[in-house]
Amino acid sequence: MLAADVIEALRAAGATDVVPTDRDELDILDADAVALAVAECDLLINCAAFTAVDAAEEQESLAHAVNATGPGILARAAAVAGARMVHFSTDYVFAGDATEPYAEDAPTTPTGAYGRTKAAGEEAVRASGADALILRTAYLYGRGGPCFPKTIAKAGRERGALSVVDDQIGQPTWTRDVAAFMVRLLQADAPAGTYHATSAGQGSWYDFAREIVASADLGDIVTPTDSSAYERPAPRPAWSVLGHGATEALGIEGIGDWRERWAVAADEVLA
Numbered sequence: 382m383l384a385a386d387v388i389e390a391l392r393a394a395g396a397t398d399v400v401p402t403d404r405d406e407l408d409i410l411d412a413d414a415v416a417l418a419v420a421e422c423d424l425l426i427n428c429a430a431f432t433a434v435d436a437a438e439e440q441e442s443l444a445h446a447v448n449a450t451g452p453g454i455l456a457r458a459a460a461v462a463g464a465r466m467v468h469f470s471t472d473y474v475f476a477g478d479a480t481e482p483y484a485e486d487a488p489t490t491p492t493g494a495y496g497r498t499k500a501a502g503e504e505a506v507r508a509s510g511a512d513a514l515i516l517r518t519a520y521l522y523g524r525g526g527p528c529f530p531k532t533i534a535k536a537g538r539e540r541g542a543l544s545v546v547d548d549q550i551g552q553p554t555w556t557r558d559v560a561a562f563m564v565r566l567l568q569a570d571a572p573a574g575t576y577h578a579t580s581a582g583q584g585s586w587y588d589f590a591r592e593i594v595a596s597a598d599l600g601d602i603v604t605p606t607d608s609s610a611y612e613r614p615a616p617r618p619a620w621s622v623l624g625h626g627a628t629e630a631l632g633i634e635g636i637g638d639w640r641e642r643w644a645v646a647a648d649e650v651l652a
């Protein structure tokens with residue numbers, strides 16, 4: 382999902398030789414193939430991940446391979462090739478029990494398998510010696526994959542009434558905005574480190590669902606509920622708000638308020 386907009390943003394920014402790969406073309410766990418593929422690169426961007434949060438509870442070793450071992454292989458290849466690297470991570474590296482936005486350098490405290498494996502991936506990238514930007518994003522939606530807005534609009538049309546949790550708070554973020562933010566960091570030659578690639582502001586899934594059904598002209602069909610109504614294998618962070626101090630300190634433009642960005646994104650994502 383994210384890669385579709387990353388590729389487009391790189392080309393729009395003037396990159397002339399962007400080589401997208403998928404799992405069939407390059408398995409990130411195949412160290413020899415990775416070394417060969419990365420040898421001539423100036424920039425390596427890793428959007429690959431095991432993103433099935435609930436399935437990761439049952440398949441943690443596979444999730445660890447894709448989310449931690451693979452990024453380590455990529456980052457070591459980038460270091461050898463002298464390439465810059467961008468690696469994407471997640472708010473799930475935090476427990477989501479804070480009351481202030483998480484700073485980029487706050488200690489990671491994952492509570493589930495997905496978050497543990499993504500936190501291990503960050504560490505593998507940091508330990509590699511690569512010139513790497515680690516971009517944590519969250520509550521991601523985009524045209525290129527299944528995502529919350531598409532699910533809500535479809536369910537709203539089919540069912541006419543929806544209950545959505547209002548006790549999980551985060552920052553709904555458009556893949557196109559993450560890609561543009563990444564390009565700004567690269568163009569500013571931002572120092573290696575961890576950055577938060579999320580919208581400003583905060584809202585619950587219920588708040589977001591209300592915006593989505595309004596955009597889809599479905600009327601006032603969403604009622605709030607709490608997470609106890611939905612038992613799921615993996616714990617969800619309750620308050621997953623990421624701070625943007627590192628980019629503010631560099632004077633790099635952040636992603637705007639999540640409601641304003643959704644208003645811009647809605648037609649494209651729901652098309």
Ligand SMILES: NC(=O)c1ccc[n+]([C@@H]2O[C@H](COP(=O)([O-])OP(=O)(O)OC[C@H]3O[C@@H](n4cnc5c(N)ncnc54)[C@H](OP(=O)(O)O)[C@@H]3O)[C@@H](O)[C@H]2O)c1
Pocket residue numbers: 382383384403404407408409410427428429430431432447451469470471472499517518519520521522526
């Ligand atoms: N989606 C969200 O809400 C969200 C939130 C926060 C952070 N993130 C992070 O943002 C990044 C992008 O997420 P996304 O939602 O765009 O992910 P996505 O749509 O699930 O795409 C992940 C891709 O990784 C590929 N992949 C898996 N194992 C691979 C391997 N061994 N070698 C090569 N490719 C492999 C998958 O291929 P297959 O289709 O063949 O499996 C899939 O195309 C990830 O780092 C994710 O952790 C996502």
